[in-house]
Amino acid sequence: MSKSVIVVGAGVVGLSTAYYAAAKGHRVTVVDRGLAETEGCSFGNAGMLVPSHFVPLAAPGMVGRGLRWMWNPESPFYVRPRLSADLLGWGLRFWQASSADRVARAAPLLRDLHLSSRACYEDWAARWGADFGLEKNGLLMLCRTERGLEEESRAAEQARGLGMPAEVLDPRETAEREPGLRMDVRGSVYYPWDAHLVPERLMATLQGKLAGAGVPISWQTEVGRWLTSGARVTGLGTNRGELTADEYVLCAGAWSAAAVRGLGLKLPLQAGKGYSLTLPRARRLPRLCAILSEAHVAVTPMRGALRVGGTMELAGLDETIDPARVRGIVAAVARYFPDLTAADFEGVEPWCGLRPCSPDGLPYLGRSTRYSNLSVATGHAMMGVSLGPVSGKLMAEVLSDEKPHLDIGALRPDRYS
Numbered sequence: 001m002s003k004s005v006i007v008v009g010a011g012v013v014g015l016s017t018a019y020y021a022a023a024k025g026h027r028v029t030v031v032d033r034g035l036a037e038t039e040g041c042s043f044g045n046a047g048m049l050v051p052s053h054f055v056p057l058a059a060p061g062m063v064g065r066g067l068r069w070m071w072n073p074e075s076p077f078y079v080r081p082r083l084s085a086d087l088l089g090w091g092l093r094f095w096q097a098s099s100a101d102r103v104a105r106a107a108p109l110l111r112d113l114h115l116s117s118r119a120c121y122e123d124w125a126a127r128w129g130a131d132f133g134l135e136k137n138g139l140l141m142l143c144r145t146e147r148g149l150e151e152e153s154r155a156a157e158q159a160r161g162l163g164m165p166a167e168v169l170d171p172r173e174t175a176e177r178e179p180g181l182r183m184d185v186r187g188s189v190y191y192p193w194d195a196h197l198v199p200e201r202l203m204a205t206l207q208g209k210l211a212g213a214g215v216p217i218s219w220q221t222e223v224g225r226w227l228t229s230g231a232r233v234t235g236l237g238t239n240r241g242e243l244t245a246d247e248y249v250l251c252a253g254a255w256s257a258a259a260v261r262g263l264g265l266k267l268p269l270q271a272g273k274g275y276s277l278t279l280p281r282a283r284r285l286p287r288l289c290a291i292l293s294e295a296h297v298a299v300t301p302m303r304g305a306l307r308v309g310g311t312m313e314l315a316g317l318d319e320t321i322d323p324a325r326v327r328g329i330v331a332a333v334a335r336y337f338p339d340l341t342a343a344d345f346e347g348v349e350p351w352c353g354l355r356p357c358s359p360d361g362l363p364y365l366g367r368s369t370r371y372s373n374l375s376v377a378t379g380h381a382m383m384g385v386s387l388g389p390v391s392g393k394l395m396a397e398v399l400s401d402e403k404p405h406l407d408i409g410a411l412r413p414d415r416y417s
């Protein structure tokens with residue numbers, strides 16, 4: 001049955017949801033408070049599709065590592081100390097989720113989500129041409145220390161245990177994979193199933209496909225209120241008046257928890273700020289995307305441009321740029337790639353985006369149990385691009401009252417209620 005659907009949020013998750021819901025015959029409208037169609041976390045990110053990321057952010061050792069990093073202004077992780085019940089509650093849940101047992105349970109689900117999403121991207125590329133710069137040539141996890149390489153080798157073993165190829169390479173073999181750029185590393189792990197794309201092109205392509213399918217995107221439309229009657233949402237109060245539909249899907253990224261305040265839903269979420277810098281014409285370009293393992297910095301070639309990005313700063317919904325963290329990213333790149341220096345990045349405007357982070361590192365996907373016509377798709381943290389299409393596909397199945405093609409019971413949005 002065709003339903004009217006309002007999707008709140010025009011990031012990669014919202015647009016993917018709108019695309020698949022429209023493909024199932026629903027009458028979809030997307031609303032976004034953004035001033036322009038090129039803003040937000042889904043644009044300046046590193047564009048990596050990462051089946052290799054089957055370990056959620058909440059993992060053993062992360063709390064201790066985070067506490068050590070806290071005191072270094074250039075470190076990849078930072079929590080701005082503040083008296084916030086939301087932050088304290090989130091931190092406690094993160095700590096509870098950081099067990100080997102939980103990670104072992106999450107890993108096969110994350111693998112399946114990433115692989116299903118990758119298949120969606122392949123399908124889009126086959127049908128639309130490679131408009132959005134999809135490169136399926138893998139990812140290098142570069143390690144500068146023996147300890148780092150040992151840790152990554154253990155992760156590679158886990159990946160193989162989950163049926164995904166992962167090759168541990170010495171410095172010579174690493175250089176063979178990336179002949180155009182000198183690297184100062186002890187070795188690497190190569191994940192051939194990972195891929196990368198150009199996020200801005202992906203977003204423009206999705207916006208174009210939605211326009212072609214007759215799905216309007218209403219920009220500068222901020223949802224401020226949810227109107228309810230009993231167990232149903234009856235409308236949305238926006239700065240442009242009230243909107244009504246049969247179904248509502250919340251895809252408001254890091255703002256999702258704030259957007260549903262007043263609805264009585266418990267959706268623990270922290271914004272994880274990250275930065276990126278893009279060299280439009282880099283002097284030297286890698287062929288593959290890479291993660292600088294010890295520094296937690298992502299490096300992606302994007303059709304002649306080079307993007308580097310990193311840091312996870314829990315500082316609330318704050319989009320100011322901290323120059324020390326940006327310096328930390330640039331310094332890390334120069335350590336791993338001696339051909340790239342701080343001078344290459346002089347004058348480059350840093351970009352920042354807020355990742356929507358759930359405490360257990362898993363997205364929120366599915367219908368709310370409190371409101372029968374409200375669904376949620378958010379909380380993808382560092383994996384929103386990688387998991388965007390599969391999230392959209394699953395949400396379209398949920399909206400159509402079909403059995404989702406993957407078991408998303410563990411992702412239910414009210415798991416903390």
Ligand SMILES: Cc1cc2nc3c(=O)[nH]c(=O)nc-3n(C[C@H](O)[C@H](O)[C@H](O)COP(=O)(O)OP(=O)(O)OC[C@H]3O[C@@H](n4cnc5c(N)ncnc54)[C@H](O)[C@@H]3O)c2cc1C
Nearest residue numbers: 009011012013033045046047048223253274383384385386
């Ligand atoms: C530096 C960096 C690098 C990254 N690299 C990668 C990567 O390589 N691979 C990967 O998979 N992921 C990566 N990510 C993460 C990825 O970018 C995010 O997970 C993803 O963009 C989140 O998409 P989203 O649609 O959930 O949210 P968003 O893109 O933030 O979209 C949410 C939208 O909701 C709108 N909105 C919010 N509140 C309201 C309201 N009240 N009313 C109306 N509209 C509203 C906002 O304006 C926004 O447009 C990276 C992130 C960063 C910061």
